Amino acid sequence: MATPTAPARRLAVGLLGGVLLSGCHTTTPAHQTPASPAPAITESRIVATQPAATGPGLTPSQRLVALADTVTATPDDTTTALPYTYLHTQSWTRATNAITRADLRQWRRDTDGSGQEKIRRLPDLPGLNHQPERHEPALFTQAPETTTEHLSGGLHPYLPEPLPDDAPTLADMLAPRELADEPAYPRLLANGVVALASTQYLNQAQRATSLRVLAAISGITYRGQSADIVGRPGLTFTITADGSTSQLLVDPHSGEILAAHERLSGRRPGLFSAVLILERGHTTDTGTPPPLTGRSTGRRPNKDQGGSPMPLRSVGDPPLAFDSQRCPPLPSSELITRTFGGRPRVLPEVWAVPLHTASRLASHHREQWAAETISRDPSADDHVVAAAKRSIDRLNATRVALIGEIDSWVEQVIKPSGGAPLHTETIGSVVDRLAIAWVRWRRFSETAQLGPSEVDPSVALQQFTELTEAFDTLVLDIHEGRRRIPHWRTLKSYREPR
Incomplete structure (x- = not known):
């Protein structure tokens, strides 16, 4: 955000x-x-x-x-x-x-x-x-x-x-x-x-x-x-x-x-x-606009003009039928990273749910970064720190829900591959780690631009780059049946009574 x-x-x-x-x-x-x-x-x-x-x-x-x-x-x-x-x-x-x-x-x-x-x-x-x-x-x-x-x-x-x-x-x-x-x-x-x-x-x-x-x-x-x-x-x-x-x-x-x-x-x-x-x-068919009958959206532009954003889907929608010859069932790290700076208006339809949710994860991690900075400020008032901690819990609760949203979508579109080795994390958890790594790198880069920094942003960039490469390898392994994804749910709700 x-x-x-x-x-x-x-x-x-x-x-x-x-x-x-x-x-x-x-x-x-x-x-x-x-x-x-x-x-x-x-x-x-x-x-x-x-x-x-x-x-x-x-x-x-x-x-x-x-x-x-x-x-x-x-x-x-x-x-x-x-x-x-x-x-x-x-x-x-x-x-x-x-x-x-x-x-x-x-x-x-x-x-x-x-x-x-x-x-x-x-x-x-x-x-x-x-x-x-x-x-x-x-x-x-x-x-x-x-x-x-x-x-x-x-x-x-x-x-x-x-x-x-x-x-x-x-x-x-x-x-x-x-x-x-x-x-x-x-x-x-x-x-x-x-x-x-x-x-x-x-x-x-x-x-x-x-x-x-x-x-x-x-x-x-x-x-x-x-x-x-x-x-x-x-x-x-x-x-x-x-x-x-x-x-x-x-x-x-x-x-x-x-x-x-x-x-x-x-x-x-x-x-x-x-x-x-x-x-x-x-x-009645494709390729021809409807006849102009005085619609309130104004006179039709030149018939050669053409459009804008593609629809997003909800998790509850029926899963799309993937064409394995055209694309793997999961988006690449490049597409996911592209959403971290703000959701594009044009998204590949088959991956709209995970890409839109990845964008929201990055937004929440940016806000959580700011809240954690406040909570660690030694000069901050106790009431301010307490408010920041409560904000962090709310953000974590939303983060868990977003990870679950991606995992629910994955369960709809990816069929388990027999006896293939089990990966250690769900796709939602990996996308969450990608979002964290991206926010960390961007924050360190912004800090370095303002003056000397204790952290070299190139190290954060290397970590993020390696994680994107690992994600793409995982996507390929899943696509070719060499790895399967666990169907887990995060158990911590961040809403327990204190």
Whole structure:
């Protein structure tokens, strides 16, 4: 997790970080000619919002509930019987020291998870402080397109259908309730709603439920009416938590999330992720977008543009059918390490659960490192040390749950290999050690940059590198039947009475 900062600084990030939501206030509507192929914004479109959601004197939560109560159906809500769900998104995602850019169009057959994806990528942008600009969406038409055909089980929705129709149950599916006391919980919920909306078609009732989840997020604020970089107007809501500021642009009629972005403060400030949800709908086959029928996500961009993030899966989803000729059942250490700096917006679908969970493990170890530093400070007040120790126990409890999440997934997708020798640890435990080694190396490197350090960061890097090599060897041994994984569970719960 990003290190929490002072509220004033986090507010400054929120006010300055209007990445995709360009301020387009209703009383002084901007008259701009967007470089992208989206339609120009008219004042009447912005003003004609739902009165219940834009009236004076409402709290942000009341506005979202009012919008949830009055969301309108879209033409695509009437075509859900068609076999394929279609999504078109564009994304900007933080890598280690650059911003990646992707455009994804996805057709997923709802009955069996087969389908097609068309992806275009623009060159990475060095640095982290990029703000997506109005001309960028049109640039994807110039990028080469890669088409991937997925067999049955190759694509899955973010959450299994049918989605619950009550907000508390949906919230529990998006972010585990045991994390509710964590500083990052509001961020997890907001990210979960965005991921759901950008990877799965939500009908009228489901959109209303997701808005009620947002309404329940502690500290959510309303920033008025804005427009995104392709000129679509909406209501802007902001969530600041755990050193992160997220903004969501919501269509005032249909309740659809049109765009979202997240910026981080702290030691490595800048853009974390951004997404434009350009189209949603249903089709009879792959390769062809649904007919344009006035959907609220705006006029369809050039037909050669194509999308963004791939769906993640939940542990409870049916296991995917792996093609052993194409990939081993476990991701490489390189893919896992790539998630430690922040979850990529585009993840290989078959490994989405372990990669997403690995990212969360690294976040928890960064926070635990900070708590342990406080607990060892000889000048710290006893009450501060006690609070840090309690925080460490909470983090360890979450860590155990995350290790178990990976191990549960592994049990679904890896069949024991007869009499092969037993490895000494579960995969979840090994990924946990990878996350610890990565955080240790990064912390020592950061300390060394500030001045003389007692620890040589190259030693930590060597340990991390050796562990990644050992993990890749283990993955190969499992794939070729030379090693099997124990099905153990961590016995220590970190919740015993003291």
